[in-house]
Amino acid sequence: MPTPFTFINAAMSIDGKISTRQRRQVRISGDVDFERMDELRASSDAVMVGIGTVLADDPSLTVKSDERRAKRLAKGLDENPVRIVVDSKARIPTNADIFRKGAGKIIIAVSESAAFDRVESLRKKAMVIMAGGNQVDLPELLSILDEMGIHRLMVEGGAGLNWGLVKNGLVDEIYSFIGNLIIGGGTAPTLIDGEGFDEANMPTCSLISAEKMEGGVLLKWKLKNA
Template identity: 50%
Template sequence: MHVVVNAATSADGKLSSRKREQVAISGESDFARMDRLRAESDAIVVGVGTVLADDPHLTVKDEALCERRAKNGRPEQPARIVVDSSGRTPVDAAILDDAAPTYVCVSDDAPVDRRANLTDHANLVSAGDDRVDLLRAFAGLQEEGLERIMVEGGGELIFSLFECGLVDELRMYVGGTVIGGRDAPTLADGAGFVEDFPSLALERVERIDDGALLCWTVDEIDD
């Protein structure tokens, strides 16, 4: 499995404001790049916080890209994945429509009624006790044939994926704006590292509009 984290941040590293509402950080050129990256992927992943805040659809928008996928023998749309330990994804969320298959990763302790409701709208992947065990969940997703995974946030999920050693690439668009705020979400929230920080190798820098796309690979840690 190959996992690519893709995100857009302000110049000071924020994903959105302290209100956790969407902020226009990038423009049309970067949206098109993101759409191409989606089209290259087998599945797109977000955390439940992103679903609750933004209600994303997570589909490829360019019809030509969808047609190209179909010509190559792939589904027109990549699958969608929600990491949702307690099963909070609303059953009317856009990500649960029939545009593409959706997988919801829950913990074994997720309430039975929520699991039952989600089963009617998505494929459930149960892994971990009170929180989703990402290593187990992603192994299960790989068994479903999902090999190239694109992660779109949010910060808690991205940190957890780095913590588990699951990230292979980080592609980050840095926009020409400052959001600020100690409570505004960053690229990698969560508990944070105090040692054994993940090391990144810068592969490419590209100017896009008034910002820059930074592309890193994650260095392997020697045992």
């Protein structure tokens, strides 16, 4: 099944953490990396996050630059890419920022285990895609997105969604900015959590580039099995 070109973009600490043990967002990178991230959003067909990221950070997932939004509109696109939340149980609050800020299509991906009334309330605010039984079937979801014309997909976490995508061989590239701070904490989320791979089936990557940026380093990787 064809799937979009999918890349993960994230900022993490020296020790690989993407937020604190309380799962509170920490500003790891600076303005230069913020602009890079905004350009990635503006050049993508869709931006995807997991429900954990929405509940912890309440992101709007919008393009912040007026100029970039204007360029999208000039091309006949919505000012923001399609915004997608993977939310197996339909837990997203109906007053989340993603519903209140920015124009453009919103997709909530749920599983068959989501409560009927929650799904129906979400249908009033977004397009709902049901894929999978107990949790969202990511290969099926990405295949549906590709059929919808979403061919470039930016993933902004969190650690659980990143794991599911990598585990299923759905990620083409990973862009990770490593900032100059240490967060620590055995329960603090890393770039990719989940149950982890066995030694025999660990995916490998090839380094595309390494760039010093704002006291940190931006690494771009290509997954060899992508």
